[in-house]
Amino acid sequence: MATKFDRSGFDVGPEDIVRLQKIFDRICYENRLSRRDARASRLAKVLMDELRGGNLDEVSLMERGRWFCASAKLGAPGNQRPTL
Template identity: 35%
Template sequence: MYTLPNLTGHNLSPHDIVVVRRVFEATCSKICIQRPGDHADRLARFIVDEFGFGNTDEASLLECALWHETRGILPEAKRDSLVDMRTALARENHDLG
């Protein structure tokens, strides 16, 4: 089984650290994450890992971090409509095939 590398951020330059910190702070402020805390620690790890995987553009990294933190927080009505749309598309594709 393939496992992802254990990225820790040890190879970040001072400039990289500034970028990662700004993204972390902006995400915490936008989502109201308490610092320090387990949630903030997990977010920091996610951001550093994303940066290490090559997502080094600050705007892109922020968008990714915000998506990561909000992906499960859709209102129930929107969540249901997304599921219905996916089901309809899957049925349509099945009927065509």
């Protein structure tokens, strides 16, 4: 069963935005994503959701973003795993 977090009392401060921007830029660079790419928009949402869910650890946020990009590449046309 999925756990829902209560995000109503969590404010995202300027230092959090700076941290997320740094992580976002790094992951986009590593994956050669344009900031205007739809995948980059989804990455930004994933990172914001993680932060609002209580994940404040920079390393953990970076790994979550990398995992998202890796899984998005597997689902891209032409990159699916072969079925056996």
